[in-house]
Amino acid sequence: MVALLFTGCARPSDTPQTDDPAKFFAGKTIRWVVPYKAGGGTDTSARALSALLSDYIPGNPKIQIENIEGGNGVLGSNEFAQSDPSGLAILLTSSSTNNAVLFGDPAVKFDFADFAPIVGIPAGGTQYVAPETKISKPLELWNSAVPFVYGGITAGGGELPRILAMDMLGIDVEHVWGYEARSAVQIAFSQGEVNIDGQSTAAYLESIAPLVDRGEATPVYTAGMMKDGKLVRDPAFPDLPHAVELYEEKYGKLPDAKLLEAYKFLVLTGHNLQKELWVQNDAPKVAIDAYRKAFVDMQKDPKFDGVRTALGGYDFLMGESLESDVNTALLDPPQDILEWLAQYAKTEYGADLSRG
Numbered sequence: 543m544v545a546l547l548f549t550g551c552a553r554p555s556d557t558p559q560t561d562d563p564a565k566f567f568a569g570k571t572i573r574w575v576v577p578y579k580a581g582g583g584t585d586t587s588a589r590a591l592s593a594l595l596s597d598y599i600p601g602n603p604k605i606q607i608e609n610i611e612g613g614n615g616v617l618g619s620n621e622f623a624q625s626d627p628s629g630l631a632i633l634l635t636s637s638s639t640n641n642a643v644l645f646g647d648p649a650v651k652f653d654f655a656d657f658a659p660i661v662g663i664p665a666g667g668t669q670y671v672a673p674e675t676k677i678s679k680p681l682e683l684w685n686s687a688v689p690f691v692y693g694g695i696t697a698g699g700g701e702l703p704r705i706l707a708m709d710m711l712g713i714d715v716e717h718v719w720g721y722e723a724r725s726a727v728q729i730a731f732s733q734g735e736v737n738i739d740g741q742s743t744a745a746y747l748e749s750i751a752p753l754v755d756r757g758e759a760t761p762v763y764t765a766g767m768m769k770d771g772k773l774v775r776d777p778a779f780p781d782l783p784h785a786v787e788l789y790e791e792k793y794g795k796l797p798d799a800k801l802l803e804a805y806k807f808l809v810l811t812g813h814n815l816q817k818e819l820w821v822q823n824d825a826p827k828v829a830i831d832a833y834r835k836a837f838v839d840m841q842k843d844p845k846f847d848g849v850r851t852a853l854g855g856y857d858f859l860m861g862e863s864l865e866s867d868v869n870t871a872l873l874d875p876p877q878d879i880l881e882w883l884a885q886y887a888k889t890e891y892g893a894d895l896s897r898g
Contacts, residue, residue: 563832566629567601573631577618577639579611582723583742584636587663587817590849591840598836598843603630614699615639616649623652627822629829632660634819637812638699644811644875645698645884645895654872657820658830661837662859662867665742665816666776667703667765669785670750672737673758680762680788683713690715693727693736697891700724702883703765703808704740707785709890710797710805717891731759740765742816743778743854763788768810768867778855800882807879811871814859818868834860 560566574592578584585607592605610618615635622633643650671677676687692708692715694701708715715738721727724741728749731739741750753759764776766784773786786805789797796802819837821830840846841858850856859867887893 561828563828564600566828567599567603571604571606574605574607575618575622575633576609577615580609588634598839613649614642616642620651627824629825632821636817640811647896656823658823659864659868660819660833662815662864663817664814664856665854666778667740668746669740669763670759670761683762690738691736692738693718693721693730695721697893698895703812706805765809765813768814773806804879804882814867
């Protein structure tokens with residue numbers, strides 16, 4: 543009897559059986575799972591998009607954000623994976639969740655292969671230095687007037703592309719770990735506790751660009767973006783070299799082949815796929831199609847320009863481009879690169895990437 547009652551509670555009885563998206567969504571509420579705390583970057587992105595999304599889904603359903611924080615996005619993603627595939631629930635993950643899955647966090651109880659990608663939200667990364675370094679342009683990076691001090695959360699997660707770039711470039715950096723969030727590192731930079739830092743494009747434009755305008759910070763390079771298998775300049779900062787460009791300009795050659803491939807993989811998983819919106823594979827096709835079309839329509843609408851700017855100014859990843867990046871980065875990742883990165887983090891920083 544208990545089993546029957548549980549099954550009855552979990553069944554998708556409230557899901558309309560129709561191929562008409564307007565009838566499917568009319569009068570319904572979409573549960574948008576954000577597996578991070580309220581007020582963080584992923585939560586802010588979800589709330590900015592949810593304010594518009596209902597207008598582009600036939601039937602104009604309500605959208606309810608639900609924060610389930612913990613474990614670098616793992617706890618909320620686990621819960622989402624085990625919920626009823628009604629088509630009335632979506633999940634927004636971030637690069638830290640990607641890393642948890644890729645490097646085998648034992649807390650992960652889901653598989654990206656069980657989710658259908660709806661849209662990818664890229665986010666670049668820009669590195670900058672403090673005035674005390676006396677650096678005024680990228681090629682002066684190796685001539686700092688003072689030792690570099692970098693602050694971070696841990697030597698894994700979203701920090702990995704930044705620290706690998708600095709190591710690749712061959713600059714001597716003291717690392718201070720234990721900050722609670724990237725926003726705390728911003729404050730530390732402003733207070734002079736650290737003098738080299740990197741932030742996502744949205745955070746940079748909001749908090750660091752004003753410092754640059756006042757002469758209180760100098761951008762030196764970006765992480766770059768992957769496009770058709772190649773590392774290219776970040777479109778949000780076309781005048782700044784990416785880290786590999788800067789390396790080539792300094793040393794007259796490319797970095798070590800394995801290191802370069804590892805770095806490009808981190809750019810793909812951490813920047814191209816900085817955030818991804820998912821629905822369960824078993825959800826009704828009418829729902830999956832409606833979500834995908836909604837983001838296509840949203841991106842074309844001039845009303846979206848303000849949200850796009852707040853998210854960093856990038857175009858969404860959708861369709862074949864999204865599926866290609868998801869397959870390469872998350873569904874069929876290069877195992878030799880994952881092993882190289884795990885060994886690098888352990889040897890250089892004593893970090894276990896399976897633990898975030």
